[in-house]
Amino acid sequence: MHARILHVLSQRPGQTGSGVILDTLVRHAAEAGYEQCVVVGIPADGASCSVGGLSEDAVHPLLFGTAALPFPVPGMSDVMPYPSSVWSDLSSEQLACYRRAWREHLAEVLAGFRPDLIHAHHIWLMSSMLRELAPDTPIVLQCHGTGLRQMELCPGLADEVRRGCAHADRFQVLRKDHGELLERELGVERKRIHIVPAGYREDVFHSNGRGDADGDGDGDGDGDERTLLYVGKYSAAKGLPELLDAMEELPEVALHVAGDGAGTEAEALRSRMKAMASVTMHGQLDQPALADLMRRSAVCVLPSYYEGVPLVLVEAAACGCKVVATALPGVKNELAPRLGDSLTMVEPPPMTGIDTPSPEGRRPFARQLARSLRKSLDAQPAHTDLEPFGWRRVFTEVERMWTGSQFSITP
16 A cells, blocks of 8 residues: 655645645655645635646645635745735734634545645644644655744744644755754754755756747757846845846846736836836746746846745756856855856845845845846856756655654655
């Protein structure tokens, strides 16, 4: 009998980094012979939910925007690429509805599926319920960094998260410093923390056919050597306003934007981009379409003020892009050694919050970003070593954690 893995994500799958990781993890686990079930949170009026190629009856969504949950899906970031609730804005009544709905939904799925192991994403409220609901089931919590950020943004919920999540059996983190944070914040012993790098799909993100501007697949198109690509949410925390400022100093350069956003902040950025002749907005793209766009771009830029380990930079480098990014810990420590000279880093401005630059630091950052983008556009492609980020290697590390002697499960 194959081991049964229950995957849990409290937000929409496929549209953020954690959702992409969930999808790919499910695909690799299926190839390895695991029986799987997935729980996610989606809007009631949204499209049908698909994860990792699983059958429809293996995916159990909790619906938001209903009588029981009369508000949008809360996102782990305050600005999401779709309409969402902000954690710090939720009332006590809404939080009570959220807890009650997840407890009932998870209890039903657990009773029906009877998993041998639970793999949950994000150190946050829904994950904090799992040990009480499944006291005898091994639990792996995967930290993407955003839960740690929400603990700072919502200190009133932090103790609840600490108490519930601290009892998981193992923790998967992207970076050493995230593991150190878990040790301090949750009182987790180091032996329960496993560092597993982010993974990209080698079958999708590759440089075959790069520069094929004529679209015939032979790779002989000239491409556009003065094209930039930004992939992410329409968000100030992602540095998008400063990127648009930088574009004013690069009149000969085109910027393609893949992503979306909802809310006042996102709408203001959308209006600004619509008015800029140098900017083309592509909206939210699936992974194959995004990879095609990367292969037609010279430089991928991520001027974000807060990230875990930004996988999009690895994906872009795999497609042959040079990359420009803010010199954040995950970029400097995890990516720079592998991306080499293909990566140009920009020092972040002084910050007034975890993802908020000081007002006086924004303009100098934009100017330095413009200089770095020009430098990268003029540079020659450089060698990268992306093998540690390949998903097959990553899944080997995840499976080793699943099947360790403490858990004693087998595919």
